[in-house]
Amino acid sequence: MIQAQVKKSLKGQQGDFVLDISINIQQGEMVAIFGPSGTGKTTFLRCLAGLEQPENGMISVFGKVWFDPIKKTNLKPQERKVGYVFQDYALFPNMTVKRNLEFALPANNNRNRVNELMELMDIVDLENRKPDTLSGGQKQKVALARALVAQPQILLLDEPFSALDNETRCNLQDEIIRLQKIFGITCVLVSHDVSEVYKLAQKVFVLDNGKIKESGEPAKVFSHGMTSGKFRFTGELLEIENLDVLFSLTVLVGNQIAKVAVMPSEAKSLKAGDRLLLVSKAFNPMVVKL
């Protein structure tokens, strides 16, 4: 189990606040830290990785203490077995894809690891390319491979796909699920995207102003209490159109387009780009075998 208690004063846009959270993560689990910008999500990841130091707390990973001010323990980032994937890829621009991966390999490690990972992730064709010749999706795939090179105990994913288009994002989410199954690696995902958390995480911690407001299974936490609505999807609002006394919403759910009719009072508070939860009862959908 990973136990992380982190306390640290932060400066926010709306004034100073204290990041004060304590979470336990089971081995092999993917948990998400969810919340708006500036609530301390990234700081928490950076504290796990040793890039920042909490003022107080304790971090222990599978029985080994990484941080404990009482015992004066504070492992350096390179001593913590952590893979970190950033939103902006953070690849070395002057190195080829393969060099980027090799650079992350600990000195005494088997170089085959790099080739195996490139094959597993289907990026062998890119090995001699420099990052600036790659698409956003390819860059993030390389960054993900690089984070896995050193066989980390925890994979930290900081808004990893938020700069990518929807299709690429979906593909890379599938890739994460596949890799997590293969390596059984414990992952901590920071995201403000409900559908991403829904898809990837087994457990979500909702962070607000530095504190955990809610935690649990994403389906439960994001159901807004409507657990009896069994047909539940999250999507992005693309368009609102007037239909007689009702309004029609065009919603992108995964890569499918859905249409929903709502009352004017509901449409009024919505705008294109909003994330929506669509809820219906288990009795409603008709089913056709494909």
Added chain:
Amino acid sequence: MNKLFGRICEIDSNSHLSLVNVLSGNQVFTATLLEIPESAPYLKINNDVTLLFKETEVSIAKDFRGTISLSNRFPAIVNGMERGKILSCVYLQHQNNEIVSVITTASLDRLAVRNGDAVEGFIKANEIILMEGRWAE
């Protein structure tokens, strides 16, 4: 979506399905749910819930006689209308709540619905979603 606040007064379940009666004002509403008290702890007698149902799932009848399979049948007064070409909105006053029904304009004309009319509203039990606690806007 229509929202009515109420309190669970009766639960009948088998291994997967529940029939839940909710008292709202002095009207009992019934919802069929694909969850049972063992897996959904909020399903408890006297717990506060909000009934949620779409306007398009509320039917209206005038001078209705005979029996009907729909579980939810409530008296109401027509409190306003909004007429569209195909669909129309009917505002129903039921006790202290407003329940909105969207029906076809053809039905509105067929029923000759007028403001102040006494009508009955109908909702199918499987169209009602229960939400824990009181809906917060």
